[in-house]
Amino acid sequence: MFKKLMALLLVVFLGAPVVAEPLRLTITDGVIEPLPYAIPTFQAEIAGSEDMAANITRVIAEDLSGTGLFRQIPSSAFISQHIFDTTPAYPDWRAINTQALITGAVAVQGGQVVVKFRLYDVFTGAEMGDGQQLVAGVDGWRRLAHKVADQVYSRITGESGYFDSRVIYVAESGPKDNRRKVISIMDYDGQNAQSLTQGNSLVLAPRFSPTGDRVLYTSYESGSPRIYMLNVSSAVAQPITTAPGNMAFSPRFSRDGQRVIYSLETGGNTDIWMTDIATGQHSRLTNAPSIETGPSLSPDGSQIVFESDRSGTQQLYIMPVTGGEPRRISFGEGRYGTPVWSPRGDLVAFTKQNAGRFHIGVMRTDGSEERLLSSASGGFLDEGPTWAPNGRVIMFFREALGAGGGPSLYSVDISGRNLRQVPSNGFASDPSWGPLLR
Amino acid sequence: MQTLTKAALIVLALSTAACTRPDRFGAGNSVDLNAAGGAGGIGMSGLGDVNDPTSPAYFQQNVGDRVLFAVDQSTLSAEGRAVLDGQAQWLMTNNDYLAVIEGHADEQGTREYNLALGARRANAVYEYLISKGISASRIRTISYGKERPLATCASESCYSQNRRAVTVISIGQLG
Numbered sequence: 001m002f003k004k005l006m007a008l009l010l011v012v013f014l015g016a017p018v019v020a021e022p023l024r025l026t027i028t029d030g031v032i033e034p035l036p037y038a039i040p041t042f043q044a045e046i047a048g049s050e051d052m053a054a055n056i057t058r059v060i061a062e063d064l065s066g067t068g069l070f071r072q073i074p075s076s077a078f079i080s081q082h083i084f085d086t087t088p089a090y091p092d093w094r095a096i097n098t099q100a101l102i103t104g105a106v107a108v109q110g111g112q113v114v115v116k117f118r119l120y121d122v123f124t125g126a127e128m129g130d131g132q133q134l135v136a137g138v139d140g141w142r143r144l145a146h147k148v149a150d151q152v153y154s155r156i157t158g159e160s161g162y163f164d165s166r167v168i169y170v171a172e173s174g175p176k177d178n179r180r181k182v183i184s185i186m187d188y189d190g191q192n193a194q195s196l197t198q199g200n201s202l203v204l205a206p207r208f209s210p211t212g213d214r215v216l217y218t219s220y221e222s223g224s225p226r227i228y229m230l231n232v233s234s235a236v237a238q239p240i241t242t243a244p245g246n247m248a249f250s251p252r253f254s255r256d257g258q259r260v261i262y263s264l265e266t267g268g269n270t271d272i273w274m275t276d277i278a279t280g281q282h283s284r285l286t287n288a289p290s291i292e293t294g295p296s297l298s299p300d301g302s303q304i305v306f307e308s309d310r311s312g313t314q315q316l317y318i319m320p321v322t323g324g325e326p327r328r329i330s331f332g333e334g335r336y337g338t339p340v341w342s343p344r345g346d347l348v349a350f351t352k353q354n355a356g357r358f359h360i361g362v363m364r365t366d367g368s369e370e371r372l373l374s375s376a377s378g379g380f381l382d383e384g385p386t387w388a389p390n391g392r393v394i395m396f397f398r399e400a401l402g403a404g405g406g407p408s409l410y411s412v413d414i415s416g417r418n419l420r421q422v423p424s425n426g427f428a429s430d431p432s433w434g435p436l437l438r
Numbered sequence: 439m440q441t442l443t444k445a446a447l448i449v450l451a452l453s454t455a456a457c458t459r460p461d462r463f464g465a466g467n468s469v470d471l472n473a474a475g476g477a478g479g480i481g482m483s484g485l486g487d488v489n490d491p492t493s494p495a496y497f498q499q500n501v502g503d504r505v506l507f508a509v510d511q512s513t514l515s516a517e518g519r520a521v522l523d524g525q526a527q528w529l530m531t532n533n534d535y536l537a538v539i540e541g542h543a544d545e546q547g548t549r550e551y552n553l554a555l556g557a558r559r560a561n562a563v564y565e566y567l568i569s570k571g572i573s574a575s576r577i578r579t580i581s582y583g584k585e586r587p588l589a590t591c592a593s594e595s596c597y598s599q600n601r602r603a604v605t606v607i608s609i610g611q612l613g
Contacts, residue, residue: 176590202585205549218553224580225553247557247581250550263554265581268512268561270554291554307551313510314551337548351548379592383548401545401592430549 023100023121023128025069025156027392034071035099035156037064040082041075042104042115052113052138053106056145060102062189063149063163067393068418070156073098084116085131093122100128102152112137115144119152129155142191143437150436162388163188164437167395168206168215168232169409171195172427176403183217183230188388188433190409190423196235205384205430206230209253212434216240216251216260227251227262229277243273243282250293254321255301261285263293272306274321285323296341296348297321298365305329305339305348305365316350318365329367338384341365342391347414349385349394358382360396362414373416374398379405386433395422397429492532494607501528505563507601510547512558514566522563525605526570533576535607539563541581542588542604544597549583556581563603 025035039061042053064070079092084105093101104117118131132151136144143164150161171184171193181203186193196215197203204225206217215230222239225247230237242248245264252261254274264273272285272292286292290310297304305318308326314335317326330336334354341348342362352359352372358381363370373394376382381399388394392414399407406427412419422428486493488500497503502525505518514522529535541560543552560579568574589596 177587179585202582204553204583204585246579247553249553263550265554265557268558268564268579270557291551291558293550293554294548309551314548337551353546353548381545399545403590405592 023124023156024158027069027157027159032069034065034069036071036073036097037100037102037152038073038075038078038093038096038098039064039102040078042106042117043084045105045107045114046109049106049108052108052141053104056106056113056115056141056148057104059142059145060149060152063146064152066189066420067153068413070100085118088120088122090120090122090125093120098122100152100156102148104148108138113141113144115148117148117151119155142187146187159392160390160436162390162393162433162436165389166212166434166437167386167409167422167431168196168208168434169397169424169431170203170206170429171424172406172429176405183215184428185232186424193425196230196232197237205250207252207432208434209257210255210435211257212437214253214257215432216253216262218249218251225249227260229260240275240277241280242275243284250295252295252297255297255299261295261297261304263295272304283323285319285321286326294338296339298341299343299345305341307337307339314353316348316367329363329365330370331367332370340385340387342387343389344391347391349387351383351385351396360385360394360412362394371414371416373412373414374410374419382410384430386431388433389436395431395433397431399429494535497525497528497532497535497607501525503606504602504604506598507559507603509544509597509601510555512555512562514562519566522566523570526567526572529567529572529576529607530570534609535576536609537567537572537577538606538608539567539577539579540586540604540606541579542586542600542602543584544600545584545587546597547584549585553581553583556583559601559603563605567605 042057044050044053061072065072077096080089082103084103088101101120101122107114114135116133119128121128134144134147146164149163153161165188166185168185171182172179174180180199182195182199183197183203183206184195201219201221204218206215213232218225219228227240227248228237229240240260243264245266247265250263259274259276261274263270270291272295275282288310290308292308294307295304302321303318304321307314308317314337315328316330316336316339317328319326334352336350336352338351339348347362349362352361358376359372360374360382361372374382379401385394385396393411395411397407398410407429409422409428409431485495488495502521505521539560541556543555564577564579587600589599
């Protein structure tokens with residue numbers, strides 16, 4: 001059912017490296033002025049490649065401008081034409097305040113797309129990094145554009161990109177009291193959405209494996225909530241045999257992808273357990289009469305942040321991955337849930353409920369420097385943050401309450417800037433952002 | 439507990455009156471009508487006459503099939519316990535019926551926490567019925583968290599109806 005995206009991307013270096021004073025955009029939490037860039041429509045190297053060249057150029061610009069860190073200079077302002085692989089007329093680009101110039105060429109031949117690009121630092125008048133050539137099947141043309149945009153982002157900011165990545169989520173349809181839910185996958189920008197389950201069972205909260213090849217989720221297929229593992233390329237799902245209990249849910253992969261950390265409910269009480277997928281060996285990580293759920297591992301795999309209402313309300317705690325005494329990290333007003341450890345390890349994202357409002361926020365792992373990134377009120381509910389692979393952006397869902405309402409996906413910078421709705425065909429919830437593709 | 443569902447010969451369409459959702463168990467656990475002896479044996483007729491004290495319709499409307507909870511709570515109220523006393527009495531009299539207790543939450547909470555909260559509520563009812571002498575082999579619990587609201591408006595008038603535990607009865611084979 002799910003057709004695996006063309007994965008083969010060939011990268012070839014063009015020409016010799018050029019040493020230059022690097023153009024650098026440092027991403028900070030303060031207000032920044034977006035960096036102006038020009039991207040002349042990539043040249044069609046052979047006849048018939050014009051539409052593809054235009055589409056690839058457009059997606060690169062959408063990726064870059066979509067971050068809020070870059071601003072595209074309209075082609076109507078251009079003074080000179082650029083011929084690919086020639087030295088840019090720097091004064092002409094400087095005159096319209098271009099800081100970064102992205103040039104490229106596209107050829108479609110034999111079912112394949114070849115993209116070449118070069119990036120120039122206009123003010124120092126030098127190329128940034130090497131020119132590159134990327135090749136993919138025609139179906140993978142968007143990935144080519146994302147790869148180019150990731151390169152540009154990375155060379156200018158010094159940080160890894162996140163455009164060539166995918167998001168697993170729940171596509172929702174039907175009335176609010178009888179929702180049909182389907183595990184689905186899409187590109188980070190909402191494109192190429194595909195269903196991975198059939199929709200005849202209630203499914204919840206999918207989570208990618210660290211390498212993006214598998215997905216864990218909760219399904220009512222057997223009659224009770226149970227954990228399933230789905231192979232992304234084959235769309236085949238199989239149940240995970242958890243420790244015995246009434247209800248198993250809230251599954252996440254360990255960092256090595258070999259174990260499942262999840263919640264198990266027995267006799268009305270919910271605790272966190274871990275099961276080794278291959279050996280079927282179970283270990284209990286919490287043992288308390290309160291609700292323990294929503295586990296998320298630190299990037300080094302040594303610790304787990306989770307939520308518990310042992311204090312009387314939902315709060316965040318950190319414990320060793322082997323279990324043991326947890327330490328509370330959330331001390332602000334209200335309730336905290338759905339903690340997710342950032343890929344950089346320094347922050348925990350969460351859902352906060354306070355005074356009737358739902359927020360997405362981040363705090364340091366010691367609970368300090370809490371910062372709210374979104375605020376939902378007046379008939380909306382924000383929930384379920386997930387991190388971009390570079391730890392700079394968070395995606396979550398915002399649910400419009402009431403009979404006709406439903407959830408949509410949003411993304412926001414960890415600075416709180418650039419809140420944007422992610423396009424989807426219908427209602428979408430519970431996003432889990434996968435790794436950067438290779 | 440799993441086998442209880444599979445053993446059920448008839449799942450009565452109790453939900454029709456209680457709720458507009460046709461399948462309370464989730465589509466993946468819907469009973470195969472053919473396996474249960476054909477569609478003719480299933481349907482509203484199974485509810486029985488509301489005036490017949492042994493009928494599921496009577497249980498639902500006169501005994502009361504649900505108890506409600508305060509925000510983020512799973513403690514039974516005095517009113518809730520009175521309803522459950524009636525349920526226990528009815529189940530003692532009509533001992534060919536099985537019960538699935540569904541725990542639910544309102545949407546003012548995060549998804550996975552609400553699943554656990556719904557389980558707590560269902561378990562509170564389960565424990566109460568057991569304490570009144572109902573055999574554990576006749577009851578099981580399931581939580582739907584905030585996935586299956588009964589009322590869909592965005593105000594307390596709806597939320598209070600959604601914070602519930604519903605006892606859904608069906609005729610089964612008792613082992």
